[in-house]
Amino acid sequence: MEFSSKLIESAVNEFSKLPGIGKKTALRLVLHLLKQEEIFTTDIAQSLTEMRQNIKYCKKCHNISDEEVCNICKSHKRDNSIICLVEDTRDVLAIENTSQYNGLYHVLGGIISPIEGIGTEDLTIDSLMERVSTPDSEVKEIIFGLSPTMEGDTTAFYISKKVKQLGIKTSTIARGIPIGGELEYADEITLGRSIVSRTTYE
Amino acid sequence: MEFSSKLIESAVNEFSKLPGIGKKTALRLVLHLLKQEEIFTTDIAQSLTEMRQNIKYCKKCHNISDEEVCNICKSHKRDNSIICLVEDTRDVLAIENTSQYNGLYHVLGGIISPIEGIGTEDLTIDSLMERVSTPDSEVKEIIFGLSPTMEGDTTAFYISKKVKQLGIKTSTIARGIPIGGELEYADEITLGRSIVSRTTYE
Numbered sequence: 001m002e003f004s005s006k007l008i009e010s011a012v013n014e015f016s017k018l019p020g021i022g023k024k025t026a027l028r029l030v031l032h033l034l035k036q037e038e039i040f041t042t043d044i045a046q047s048l049t050e051m052r053q054n055i056k057y058c059k060k061c062h063n064i065s066d067e068e069v070c071n072i073c074k075s076h077k078r079d080n081s082i083i084c085l086v087e088d089t090r091d092v093l094a095i096e097n098t099s100q101y102n103g104l105y106h107v108l109g110g111i112i113s114p115i116e117g118i119g120t121e122d123l124t125i126d127s128l129m130e131r132v133s134t135p136d137s138e139v140k141e142i143i144f145g146l147s148p149t150m151e152g153d154t155t156a157f158y159i160s161k162k163v164k165q166l167g168i169k170t171s172t173i174a175r176g177i178p179i180g181g182e183l184e185y186a187d188e189i190t191l192g193r194s195i196v197s198r199t200t201y202e
Numbered sequence: 203m204e205f206s207s208k209l210i211e212s213a214v215n216e217f218s219k220l221p222g223i224g225k226k227t228a229l230r231l232v233l234h235l236l237k238q239e240e241i242f243t244t245d246i247a248q249s250l251t252e253m254r255q256n257i258k259y260c261k262k263c264h265n266i267s268d269e270e271v272c273n274i275c276k277s278h279k280r281d282n283s284i285i286c287l288v289e290d291t292r293d294v295l296a297i298e299n300t301s302q303y304n305g306l307y308h309v310l311g312g313i314i315s316p317i318e319g320i321g322t323e324d325l326t327i328d329s330l331m332e333r334v335s336t337p338d339s340e341v342k343e344i345i346f347g348l349s350p351t352m353e354g355d356t357t358a359f360y361i362s363k364k365v366k367q368l369g370i371k372t373s374t375i376a377r378g379i380p381i382g383g384e385l386e387y388a389d390e391i392t393l394g395r396s397i398v399s400r401t402t403y404e
Contacts, residue, residue: 010252011250014250043216051235
């Protein structure tokens, strides 16, 4: 694409560096910015820059936070005996939105993936081990809230072996047919798994 | 969605003001920015702000430009006797990319749409009339490069009535079956139109 303006070209190029935004979408966004007041664009720019420059990560759970320790880790209402292990901040948000979990989190920052060159040392596993092995740790259970992929399972397996030595119970979120999902459209592996790990009526 | 950080919340809100970007996509973009170096974000922010603050519109054709008069209007290689009338800058880019047109453009800045409250006075129609009625105007034909919608046709009809009084020829880009398109999947109106305005072999 050839642009009549270097300014547009540079803005389009910058926008299209973002994931899922191609040149055409970038141009649509740039032209939208031009149609709005100048303050609209400066607000976006300022907000992004401030966010990037001032963001902190909770030193306990590595979740994104505005302070040294995040609101969840600080809260007195949360159950300190359970930690849910997740890949990134998005998963924390997703689980928090269910209102079904009242424990703490630990954000790994990724999952073990030899293909992408992510090893155990790139994740916050050491920090987790430290967290659960301090004398005043109340942690009794670690829930693996990881994606049901090869990489997710490998990560869970690696960590569960480590924490079991400390006498901590491990579990994983249930895999099965999604609620509202139709049985006939479920893939074979999910369906098979849902039979093997069926829930007994009490 | 509840965020653990006000900075993230504000960045997500700003991003999701853009068209086609919802809260979930905005969050994905924000988390992507966090994974990159800080310079990545500041580059985007700076580029957008500079673009918005310094962009000009060509005083002849109203296309986006870095200078008072755009490269197309300034060029000696373009045919000054034809003007292609388009809705916005994106259309200029699209037509330029075909390399099939060597005339000038006039960007209307929209099309007449009573529903959206866009009237003739909101468009650059007066400027077009001025442009074609000056004594040194060489314009002999105006091509309507507008979308084949009710609004596009209304706009074309309104303007063609005005410029015909000046003895200027008007035409519209061809409507028909897209090249590579299959006849059986074409809608009835397009197919009907393509028969009525068929091209005679010479």
